[in-house]
Amino acid sequence: MRVIRACRELGIRAVAVYSDADRDALHVRLADEAYPIGPAAPRESYLAIGKLIEVARRAKCDAVHPGYGFLSENADFADAVRDAGLVFVGPPGDVQRSLGEKTHARRLARDAGVPVADGTAEPLRDLDHARREAERIGYPVMLKAAGGGGGKGLRAVASVAELDAAWRLASGEASGAFGNSAMFLEKLIERARHVEMQILADGHGGIVWLGERDCSIQRRHQKLVEESPAPSVDDRLRERLGDAAVRIARAAGYQNAGTVEFLVDARGAFSFLEVNTRLQVEHPVTELVTGLDLVALQLRIAAGEPLPFAQSDVRRSGAAIECRVTAEDAQHGFVPATGRIALLREPGGPGVRVDSGLFEGLAVTSDYDPLLMKVIAHGADRTEALARARRAVKETIVAGLSTSLAFHSHVLAEPDFVAGRYDTGYVATHWPPRSPVELDDSALTAAALTAVLASRTRSARRPVAASDGEWSRAGREDALR
Amino acid sequence: MIYEVSVGDRRLRVEVVADGRFFIDDAVVAAEMTEVRRGRQWSVRIAGRSHEVTLLTNEPLRLLVDGTETTAGALDERAASAARGAGAARGGRHELRAPMPGLLKTVHVAEGDVVESGAPLMTLEAMKMENELLAPARGRVVRLAVGPGAKVEGGEMLVVLEEAE
Numbered sequence: 001m002r003v004i005r006a007c008r009e010l011g012i013r014a015v016a017v018y019s020d021a022d023r024d025a026l027h028v029r030l031a032d033e034a035y036p037i038g039p040a041a042p043r044e045s046y047l048a049i050g051k052l053i054e055v056a057r058r059a060k061c062d063a064v065h066p067g068y069g070f071l072s073e074n075a076d077f078a079d080a081v082r083d084a085g086l087v088f089v090g091p092p093g094d095v096q097r098s099l100g101e102k103t104h105a106r107r108l109a110r111d112a113g114v115p116v117a118d119g120t121a122e123p124l125r126d127l128d129h130a131r132r133e134a135e136r137i138g139y140p141v142m143l144k145a146a147g148g149g150g151g152k153g154l155r156a157v158a159s160v161a162e163l164d165a166a167w168r169l170a171s172g173e174a175s176g177a178f179g180n181s182a183m184f185l186e187k188l189i190e191r192a193r194h195v196e197m198q199i200l201a202d203g204h205g206g207i208v209w210l211g212e213r214d215c216s217i218q219r220r221h222q223k224l225v226e227e228s229p230a231p232s233v234d235d236r237l238r239e240r241l242g243d244a245a246v247r248i249a250r251a252a253g254y255q256n257a258g259t260v261e262f263l264v265d266a267r268g269a270f271s272f273l274e275v276n277t278r279l280q281v282e283h284p285v286t287e288l289v290t291g292l293d294l295v296a297l298q299l300r301i302a303a304g305e306p307l308p309f310a311q312s313d314v315r316r317s318g319a320a321i322e323c324r325v326t327a328e329d330a331q332h333g334f335v336p337a338t339g340r341i342a343l344l345r346e347p348g349g350p351g352v353r354v355d356s357g358l359f360e361g362l363a364v365t366s367d368y369d370p371l372l373m374k375v376i377a378h379g380a381d382r383t384e385a386l387a388r389a390r391r392a393v394k395e396t397i398v399a400g401l402s403t404s405l406a407f408h409s410h411v412l413a414e415p416d417f418v419a420g421r422y423d424t425g426y427v428a429t430h431w432p433p434r435s436p437v438e439l440d441d442s443a444l445t446a447a448a449l450t451a452v453l454a455s456r457t458r459s460a461r462r463p464v465a466a467s468d469g470e471w472s473r474a475g476r477e478d479a480l481r
Numbered sequence: 482m483i484y485e486v487s488v489g490d491r492r493l494r495v496e497v498v499a500d501g502r503f504f505i506d507d508a509v510v511a512a513e514m515t516e517v518r519r520g521r522q523w524s525v526r527i528a529g530r531s532h533e534v535t536l537l538t539n540e541p542l543r544l545l546v547d548g549t550e551t552t553a554g555a556l557d558e559r560a561a562s563a564a565r566g567a568g569a570a571r572g573g574r575h576e577l578r579a580p581m582p583g584l585l586k587t588v589h590v591a592e593g594d595v596v597e598s599g600a601p602l603m604t605l606e607a608m609k610m611e612n613e614l615l616a617p618a619r620g621r622v623v624r625l626a627v628g629p630g631a632k633v634e635g636g637e638m639l640v641v642l643e644e645a646e
Contacts, residue, residue: 061613115587152610165601165613172586172604173611220610335581335635336607343521366582366607394548399537406550424553436489437549444509447546448486448530449503452495452525453482453514454536454544455555458528 231420
């Protein structure tokens with residue numbers, strides 16, 4: 001959807017692909033052309049490189065944009081696109097490969113003079129090796145998939161007793177998700193903030209950084225809220241992070257849009273985490289603050305154009321906050337939820353942007369990522385952005401399944417978040433809230449009456465006892481309408 | 482008709498009488514309701530205050546009241562007294578259900594096995610994350626309802642465990 005929008009504005013025809021599960025999806029309907037690529041299982045559709053190249057050829061495409069999920073960080077896909085004589089919108093395969101192998105990326109960052117957390121220089125051979133290395137680094141440690149990303153295939157390990165189970169689960173996830181079970185260890189930085197720097201690099205040696213995003217509000221190492229500027233980052237730290245990101249990009253021969261991730265500890269010291277060699281889900285935060293269209297810039301860079309501006313031309317204005325609304329039961333440990341969208345209201349008004357593929361009637365299944373929509377608010381400063389985000393989230397209605405919206409409402413008004421005091425441990429310590437939200441008497445009455453009606457509507461679908469019939473009609477038609 | 486209604490942790494007694502008036506905890510309420518979307522969304526005016534209530538999910542019943550989510554329930558008097566009469570579940574027997582929809586990757590136990598509390602019983606993959614289901618107590622696996630490779634729905638029964646000495 002996001003890519004189609006940029007194409008439309010640039011007068012480029014957009015070709016979409018879809019699996020059987022996505023026949024009704026919005027991106028299929030809004031694209032100029034759309035082609036099926038197989039069953040719902042990603043392996044047989046969205047991850048099937050051969051099928052994708054075949055569609056691109058048949059539709060006479062010039063370029064392929066990999067989106068943000070699935071094959072967006074797959075070097076073999078980038079190579080296959082190039083080998084088919086097409087332009088890949090993203091960094092070349094060999095650059096992705098060298099940064100995608102996390103221990104290699106760590107060495108590259110260190111050689112570029114960027115601080116890196118203590119850890120293993122090479123992938124671990126086996127569990128025994130992991131035990132010895134963890135002992136050397138000192139617990140707590142992070143066990144991570146060397147080929148990983150997206151919060152999959154990693155576990156925090158507090159002591160040697162947990163290492164066995166963590167190894168089993170993380171390497172299992174890694175081989176399932178990335179087809180590569182290689183693992184490495186890194187010192188766990190407690191109370192750290194996840195801060196990432198957006199970069200753009202053209203094919204002519206031009207590299208700029210656009211600003212940071214704080215993505216510390218996470219569950220299961222996946223992000224739920226992102227904002228820019230990061231409350232913990234001052235101008236000086238921002239310059240240093242930007243400079244570090246550009247050095248890594250230069251050392252890697254980077255091209256196109258990318259994100260360099262860092263951990264920033266409580267004292268403001270930072271260490272390199274990894275490079276995401278793609279556009280990220282949270283890119284709108286940077287777009288709102290800089291006024292740039294990152295997808296349009298990706299397309300222009302891929303077409304061989306030089307960056308249309310220099311570092312000193314980059315202007316950041318105000319603050320932006322993104323809420324990732326997911327199909328998850330936030331009240332019960334963020335377990336994935338499924339269902340059909342029964343009613344939808346997307347927010348609007350000043351400073352509010354919605355990126356969404358939702359529509360009423362859409363069946364949300366467990367086939368793909370639980371992300372439903374993104375609500376992004378921009379304001380002249382953080383206070384205004386927060387007020388707009390709060391207002392927009394309260395306006396949003398997604399009925400028919402459990403969502404994360406109550407979590408977002410809570411966080412946006414929670415004193416520690418409002419004060420900018422948060423780190424990657426935030427969700428564990430601040431959710432669920434100790435006291436539920438109180439409704440005033442009037443709202444409580446409205447809810448109680450609706451609960452009665454809703455229970456009537458439900459029992460009406462079941463056999464109704466004869467004595468209920470009279471009231472049901474009287475109540476529905478006279479009293480309640 | 483009288484209903485026992487819960488909204489969040491509050492309990493209310495709602496009476497609806499045939500002439501269209503409501504009583505809440507025996508006090509009459511002047512409420513005007515319109516059904517904006519059939520069975521899904523209502524606009525409620527109470528003494529000039531305007532509320533929008535949306536039914537988010539049915540089971541459990543969850544409402545969105547002016548942008549605030551709350552759980553709710555409504556039972557008519559007969560159903561409420563029936564519910565109170567129902568006994569507690571049999572002690573010592575644990576029915577483990579899938580906490581979320583997903584793919585059952587591995588089953589670590591067989592029927593008849595005696596497992597320690599905290600032992601992994603199954604590995605469920607959902608959204609590419611692997612989650613281990615652990616035994617809530619020491620006990621004997623008396624039933625495995627599904628096998629490896631099964632696609633399970635949230636709430637689906639997976640294992641029955643009977644506590645053992």
